[in-house]
Amino acid sequence: MGGPTVIIEEILGRSRQGMTEPFICCGGDGETYYVKGAGAGRRSLICEWVAAELASAFGLPVADYALAEVPEQLVAIKVRPDIADLGAGLVFASRRLSNVQELTPTTQALVPDRLALDVLVFDWWLHNEDRHLTAHGGNPNLLWDVAANQLAVIDHNQAFDPDFDAQRFLESHVFADRWNDVFSDHDLRLQYQTRMVSALERLPAIRASIPSMWWWVDEGVPASVSWDAISACLERCHRDDFWNCS
Numbered sequence: 001m002g003g004p005t006v007i008i009e010e011i012l013g014r015s016r017q018g019m020t021e022p023f024i025c026c027g028g029d030g031e032t033y034y035v036k037g038a039g040a041g042r043r044s045l046i047c048e049w050v051a052a053e054l055a056s057a058f059g060l061p062v063a064d065y066a067l068a069e070v071p072e073q074l075v076a077i078k079v080r081p082d083i084a085d086l087g088a089g090l091v092f093a094s095r096r097l098s099n100v101q102e103l104t105p106t107t108q109a110l111v112p113d114r115l116a117l118d119v120l121v122f123d124w125w126l127h128n129e130d131r132h133l134t135a136h137g138g139n140p141n142l143l144w145d146v147a148a149n150q151l152a153v154i155d156h157n158q159a160f161d162p163d164f165d166a167q168r169f170l171e172s173h174v175f176a177d178r179w180n181d182v183f184s185d186h187d188l189r190l191q192y193q194t195r196m197v198s199a200l201e202r203l204p205a206i207r208a209s210i211p212s213m214w215w216w217v218d219e220g221v222p223a224s225v226s227w228d229a230i231s232a233c234l235e236r237c238h239r240d241d242f243w244n245c246s
Contacts, residue, residue, distance in 0.1 A: 005066065005067045005068060005069050005090070006027040006028060006029055006031075006033065006066045006067070006068040006069070006093055007027065007028040007068070007069050007071065008025045008026070008027060008028075008033075008035060008068050008069065008070045008071070008074065008091070008093075009025075009026050009027065009028050009074075010025065010026040011023055011024070011025050011026075011074070011079055011080060011083070011086070012024045012025060012026060012032065014080075014082070015034060019157070019158075020036050020039070020040040020041075020044060020157055021039075021085075022034040022035055022036045022040070022094075023035045023036075023037070023085075023086050024096070025068075025093070027068060027093065031095050031096070032095070032096040033066075033068060033093035033094060033095055033096060034093070034094045034095075034096060035068060035070075035086065035091050035092070035093045035094075036048065036091060036092045036093075036157070037070060037085065037086040037087045037089075037091040037092075038084065038085060038086065038087030038091075039082075039084070039085030039086065039087070040092075040157065041223075041224075042214050042215065042216070042217055042223035042224075042225075043223050043224045043225040044157035045091070045092050045157075045214050046210060046214050046215070046223065046225055046230075047156055047157050047158070047159045047160055047225065048065075048092045048155075048156050048157050048159075049065075049067070049092055049206075049209070049210060049214075050159070050160075050206055050210070050230060051126055051128070051156030051159040051160075052065045052094075052156060053202065053206045053209070054122075054126070054199050054202070054206070054234075055122060055153060055156070057198070057199035057202050058118070058122055058195055058196070058199045059118065059195065060118060060119065060122060060153050061115075061150060061151055061152055061153055062152070062153045062154075063094050063095060063097055063143070063152045063153065063154050064094070064095040065092065065093060065094045065095065066093050066095075067090055067091075067092070067093070067209075067211065068090070068091050068092070068093035069089065069090055069091070070086055070087065070088050070089060070091055071088065072088045074088070075087065075088045089211075089213055090211040090213060090214070094154060094155075097143060097145065097152055098147075099145055099146055099147040099148070100143040100144060100145050100146070100152060101143065101144055101146060102139075102140065102142070102143060102144075103133065103140045103142040103143065103144050103151070103174065104133075104144075105133065105135065107144040107146075108133065108140075108174060108175075110144070110149060111144075111151055111175075113178070113181075115151060116175040116178055117175070117178050117181060117182055117188075119131070119142070119151075119153065119174075119175055120173060120175040120176070120178055120179065120182070121182060121192050123169070123173060124169065125196055125234065125236070125237060126156070126159040126160060126233065126234070127159065127160055127161045127164035127233050128156060128158060128159040128160075128161065129158065129161055129164060129165065129168060129169050129172075129173070130155065130156075130157070130158035130159075130161075131173055131174050132172045132173065132174065133172075133174035134172055138172065138174070140174040141153075141154055141155035141156075142154070142174065160225065160229065160230050160233050162229065166245045166246075167245070170245055179245070182243075183243055183245070189243060193237055193238075193242070196234075196237040197237065197238070200234060200235075200237070203231070203234070207227060
């Protein structure tokens, strides 16, 4: 999506699911959004935006997203005691979808094989471990549209993880059982690397679209993520050892 900035007009509530507990807000376009602001952390916002833009370029069915603006006036009137966790200024907004539920082991089986592989490879590329689902439960950060029988990809705030653990990833990722399908297929790996390289062509534009305020926690205090680190993670797709999981 990444289109015109949405103006947040009303705060409807707050989700208690997920680490960042996004606010539920009504935008000036009449849509309802899950909104992450100051309380989510600058690193989280940058990761969300970059990953969502790359996911779109990669061809994943990402829930519509946008940069949104929270007016100073909305924060000043303190409509909620936790309004500081939203904060004023530019925030990340993901449009609320209808007829969806969190992916479960039952609906997991309905995801087309190639789409499941797409999600697995994309998360491997972005060092995103935050998509767990095993027989014991978990949080896949994937939604299933029960009316349209379609997958929706959400939540990338843990992407570009500096502590990424390949073995842990392959033990708990929702689609980890499909790893050998791509690892053992040279032609399929080349197809995916072609898609990654193509998506990387958008990287300069993505970098330019990140709000400058997100790079700073406070005046003179940088956010705990650098563009160099993000780029280094993504550029791995050019390396011969990209698929090495040992």
